[in-house]
């Protein structure tokens with residue numbers, strides 16, 4: 001491996017100023033599970049690696065008690081998110097996704113920010129965070145800005161970050177009442193493999209517990225970037241959610257997909273699995289919304 005200098009700034013400003021000093025010869029590194037692989041394979045050859053792991057900040061997801069927003073720091077490891085009771089209980093779609101990334105060893109070091117900035121179509125964490133209407137907070141040489149995660153991905157390996165900018169956190173707005181959600185990573189095996197397909201569905205129900213108030217259908221590896229199947233969502237919203245409506249939504253999502261053949265799977269199979277898994281995740285989200293509502297009613301008694 002080509003030698004490089006490893007820099008350990010303690011603040012965001014220090015990291016940005018180091019990046020500005022070294023320009024294209026520098027690369028940020030968080031957990032290093034993508035960067036170091038690329039360096040070893042000779043796809044990257046930075047002279048300086050600027051570590052983001054020494055920057056003091058939140059390292060666990062937390063709920064702002066005043067706004068009800070969930071904050072997930074970009075430097076949170078997948079393992080810290082997986083082990084968060086808050087995420088397990090209230091944001092199962094995110095828990096479903098992070099718990100199957102790589103292996104425990106990978107999840108102990110790999111960060112959610114690195115997963116998003118790496119911007120591969122198969123990034124497991126992208127789908128739930130888009131489904132949850134997450135926003136990316138970004139800090140850089142020109143200051144702070146925020147962008148919807150749904151617009152963050154520009155193409156395979158490309159995201160909306162300018163030189164020197166750092167993704168600092170993802171902010172998730174308060175969940176509507178009676179919401180359930182679910183994600184599945186589909187592949188030949190669950191561990192140590194990138195998904196052939198990632199499917200996430202979020203459903204919020206009206207008071208009758210049948211009619212859909214809000215739907216999110218998000219897909220990964222079904223197009224060059226993670227995306228929302230808007231027509232499928234529209235098909236579910238405002239109507240009773242049941243097996244039939246979710247079957248139709250799956251078929252619509254299949255038509256919205258821009259699947260292709262790759263080493264992990266062929267296009268026709270991916271499209272068929274979009275249909276099957278949108279329905280399956282929709283039913284799981286529905287079941288979770290109903291179970292959550294029962295819990296809430298019980299605590300109100």
Ligand SMILES: Cc1cc2nc3c(=O)[nH]c(=O)nc-3n(C[C@H](O)[C@H](O)[C@H](O)COP(=O)(O)OP(=O)(O)OC[C@H]3O[C@@H](n4cnc5c(N)ncnc54)[C@H](O)[C@@H]3O)c2cc1C
Pocket residue numbers: 027028029030031032033034035036037052074075100101102103106109110111112113114115116117118122123124125165166167168192193194195
């Ligand atoms: C064996 C193995 C299995 C894997 N399995 C999966 C899997 O199942 N699912 C999956 O989605 N991924 C998987 N991955 C990919 C990888 O682990 C994840 O993408 C991981 O989340 C990357 O995070 P990291 O902190 O290691 O990123 P790094 O390698 O440190 O960085 C990745 C990229 O993001 C940039 N970067 C990192 N953090 C920031 C930030 N906050 N702001 C700006 N730029 C930043 C870096 O400069 C670099 O370009 C796997 C990798 C390996 C090696």
